[in-house]
Amino acid sequence: MRTLLNVIWLVLCGVWLAIGYAVAGIICCLLIVTIPFGLASFRMADFALWPFGRQLVRRADAGAPSTIGNIIWIVFAGWWLALAHLTTAVALAVTIIGIPLAWANLKLIPVSLVPLGRVIVDSDAPQDARYPAVN
Template identity: 75%
Template sequence: MRTVLNVIWLVLAGFWLAIGYLVAGVICCVLIITIPFGIASFRIAVFALWPFGNTVVRRDDAGAASAVGNVIWLVVAGWWLALGHLFTGAVLCVTIIGIPFGIANFKLIPVSLLPLGREIVPVDDKRVFGVQ
């Protein structure tokens, strides 16, 4: 079922979301000081391509630099990205067929709000449950 949902998601929304995050990542990497944000954008782009079967977990080795970067990201880009995913997810949840895709948009909100210090893993990964 994950594969079917991922393929439908890819065709309808995932490809365009991933392109947007990839373009943002390239722009961030061109501006040397924002390379960490570019890398985070690339990570989000991969998650936007295949959201079903994956989830976001907090990295244990993330430190103060990630926290400072997340505050900068939140002020500059995170809040409007999260609002976009929230609005799109709510619109998709209006129809029964769109509910899984709305939930996929809601899954993108935490990583689009605070992307640094996060990792995208399969849902059956032991780190999802807090086990090392």
């Protein structure tokens, strides 16, 4: 079922979201100073391609730089992206077929709001693999 939902998501929504996040990542990486935001955009593009069966977890070794970066991200891009995902989720939830796609859009809100200091893992991964230890 997860694969079917991912294929439907990929065809209807995922490709376009991933392209948008990848373009944003390329622009951020070209600007040198914003490379951490570019890498986060690539992570979001990966999650936007195949969201079902994966989840976002906080990295155990994320510290103050991630928090400061997330605050900057929220001010300049995060709240716009979260609002866009929420609006799209509401529009998709109008139809019965769109409800799972709306759920996937809601799953993208946390990563679009605070992408730094997070990692995307398989939902079926063992508990210790989901929460990476501090190295």
